[in-house]
Amino acid sequence: MIEVKNLIKSFDENEIVKNVSTTFVKGKTNLIIGQSGSGKTVLLKCLLGLYAPDSGEIIYDGVSNKMMNDSNKTLLRREMGMVFQGSALFDSMTVLENVQFPLTMLTEKGDDEIRQRAEIAIQRVELEKDYKKLPSELSGGMQKRVAIARAIVMNPKYLFCDEPNSGLDPKTAIIIDKLIQEITKEFNITTIINSHDMNSVMEIGEKILFLVNGEKNWEGTNKEIFKTDNQSISDFVYSSELLKKVKKYL
Ligand SMILES: Nc1ncnc2c1ncn2[C@@H]1O[C@H](COP(=O)(O)OP(=O)(O)OP(=O)(O)O)[C@@H](O)[C@H]1O
Ligand SMILES: [Mg+2]
Numbered sequence: 001m002i003e004v005k006n007l008i009k010s011f012d013e014n015e016i017v018k019n020v021s022t023t024f025v026k027g028k029t030n031l032i033i034g035q036s037g038s039g040k041t042v043l044l045k046c047l048l049g050l051y052a053p054d055s056g057e058i059i060y061d062g063v064s065n066k067m068m069n070d071s072n073k074t075l076l077r078r079e080m081g082m083v084f085q086g087s088a089l090f091d092s093m094t095v096l097e098n099v100q101f102p103l104t105m106l107t108e109k110g111d112d113e114i115r116q117r118a119e120i121a122i123q124r125v126e127l128e129k130d131y132k133k134l135p136s137e138l139s140g141g142m143q144k145r146v147a148i149a150r151a152i153v154m155n156p157k158y159l160f161c162d163e164p165n166s167g168l169d170p171k172t173a174i175i176i177d178k179l180i181q182e183i184t185k186e187f188n189i190t191t192i193i194n195s196h197d198m199n200s201v202m203e204i205g206e207k208i209l210f211l212v213n214g215e216k217n218w219e220g221t222n223k224e225i226f227k228t229d230n231q232s233i234s235d236f237v238y239s240s241e242l243l244k245k246v247k248k249y250l
Contacts, residue, residue, distance in 0.1 A: 007056035034211035081151030083161040121149040141172035
């Protein structure tokens with residue numbers, strides 16, 4: 001579980017994340033949603049420790065960022081997996097080498113164990129037939145699956161995904177969402193996903209934080225969205241034409 005208390009992050013004079021407090025639940029897919037520029041990536045990068053907040057607190061399973069020294073922070077980083085927009089794979093490395101990379105870089109494990117653990121992660125995303133291929137030989141959805149395998153190979157407690165299904169067709173996007181959700185449950189990970197995809201909201205929005213201009217405007221579950229009288233979240237969700245149609249049948 002990650003608790004966020006009164007988090008503020010500015011760049012120069014611009015306050016981007018504005019006094020956000022929330023909780024991201026363990027074993028669930030937590031979504032941060034909001035318009036482009038609403039501060040989703042900046043918030044995620046604060047949670048990842050890539051940006052230092054101006055003020056506020058982030059508590060990782062009971063341990064506050066304020067109590068951590070540099071070596072605590074390094075250890076925490078090893079408990080985090082990341083899937084970024086565009087997969088960010090190494091082009092010159094095979095699937096297997098990409099997935100092995102965090103283990104090679106960050107652990108002292110021997111070659112056999114590294115290979116074994118990478119193979120388990122690759123099997124989990126069903127790419128065992130493709131482990132020798134280069135990213136350029138894979139489809140977009142397969143590349144995302146490699147990125148997911150690489151993110152889980154270190155057995156993370158926390159998984160951060162920034163727009164994991166961007167650039168995918170809707171059907172593949174749902175497959176990737178579902179895969180992330182299954183892995184989250186299987187390994188009891190606290191998963192946080194930035195998204196502006198309404199399919200994701202409906203399919204895997206077990207906990208949703210809705211940001212408007214860097215502020216928390218609404219939070220709840222995907223089911224609660226249908227019942228809320230909060231106009232901003234309703235407008236945001238129902239601005240999708242498909243959902244307007246769906247709502248007529250509810
Ligand atoms: N490193 C930075 N320095 C200065 N301003 C930044 C920096 N990173 C982000 N911003 C600003 O913070 C605001 C929020 O950006 P952010 O990337 O978090 O939006 P977002 O919600 O992730 O949008 P999108 O859906 O397009 O990815 C934007 O106005 C952006 O210009
Ligand atoms: Mg973003």
